[in-house]
Amino acid sequence: MLQIAQLNKSYENHQALTEVDLFVPKGVVFGLLGPNGAGKTTLIRIVNQIIEQDSGSVELDGKVLSPDDIRKIGYLPEERGLYKKMKVWDQLVYFSRLKGLSESEAKIQIKHWLEKLDIATWKDKKIEDLSKGMAQKVQFISTIVHRPSLLILDEPFSGFDPVNAEIIKNEILELKAKGTTVILSTHRMESVELLCDQVAMINKSRKILDGTIREVKRSFRPEVFQVGIANPTQDLPKEWVPKFSGDAWEFTLPLSGKAPNQLLSELMEYGDVVLFREQIPSMEEIFIHQVKASAHE
Ligand SMILES: Nc1ncnc2c1ncn2[C@@H]1O[C@H](COP(=O)(O)OP(=O)(O)OP(=O)(O)O)[C@@H](O)[C@H]1O
Secondary structure (H helix, E strand, O other): OEEEEEEEEEEOOEEEEEEEEEEEOOOOEEEEEOOOOOOHHHHHHHHOOOOOOOEEEEEEOOEEOOHHHHHHEEEEOOOOOOOOOOEHHHHHHHHHHHOOOOHHHHHHHHHHHHHHOOOHHHOOOEHHHOOHHHHHHHHHHHHHOOOOOEEEEEOOOOOOOHHHHHHHHHHHHHHHHOOOEEEEEOOOHHHHHHHOOEEEEEEOOEEEEEEEHHHHHHHOOOOEEEEEEEOOOOOOOHHHOOEEOOOOEEEEEEOOOOOHHHHHHHHHOOOEEEEEEEOOOOHHHHHHHHHHHHHOO
16 A cells, blocks of 8 residues: 655654665555654654655655545644634534535535534534544544545544544444555554554664564563462472462473473473463563663664
8 A cells, every 4th residue: 555665754853764675565564663753643743744845755555645546535633733713614614525425425424424423413513612632523523524535643542532432433443344454654553453463663773673462462472471370289489489379389490491382281280270371561661661762772
């Protein structure tokens, strides 16, 4: 769907993107991750043709990006941009028309989405009279109303309470099920775990990792197991620091070069192994680890 190759961008003396390659397949939710100032917004702005790269290419559906492609893209920027004095309905019609919908098609779509997100009764309110979350819903509709095939969402959950965040999350998954490709830029790692199929992480202008969530997690697993032993038949070594949970003695053990089965059979000598599970790092742990590691470079 989206193929980025050797993208470079600098602002005055600051290199914001360095030789970034990115491949976003059709129909996935793709997490674009990275600490503040990494270069994510710069990359998103280039894809949206708000700014131009210094070098490198961006292709959409196999063709070099052109101004016409803007209609295929829906972009929810982090700094939201609604006209405060305009009414919800008029604003949505205006944005839909900008994205190429006919007036009648725009009306059908806007009605559909206002009803779907349960905000039809606000259609004649001015944006300045809405709460932050309400305005966020309007902005979300303005991003998807023209049925883009590529949706770019920068911190889409900010400003939403948990119930509305859940509604937006489900809408994103529904759009994905209908074939929309979604790029999600967020610092909320729990949303990444829930929503993303693939991720890429940018740090200090460079892509430092990418892959499916499963691949990324596999590559960072510390090879440590959580263990629980009930009814011990002998004393457990003190260096394992076992703690009694009420049912079993629990502790963590590194594989130390052994195969998991070997470690398991050794543990069975000590009693009933009721827990033997590899510790899989969360995306949050991987993110923090990667950013800290590159801080020392
Ligand atoms: N118009 C600009 N002029 C000069 N420097 C800029 C400009 N826009 C961004 N930068 C710098 O480029 C770097 C990358 O910024 P960018 O906004 O792309 O980061 P980001 O990953 O989106 O960060 P955040 O998570 O904080 O939104 C930062 O150091 C930023 O200060």
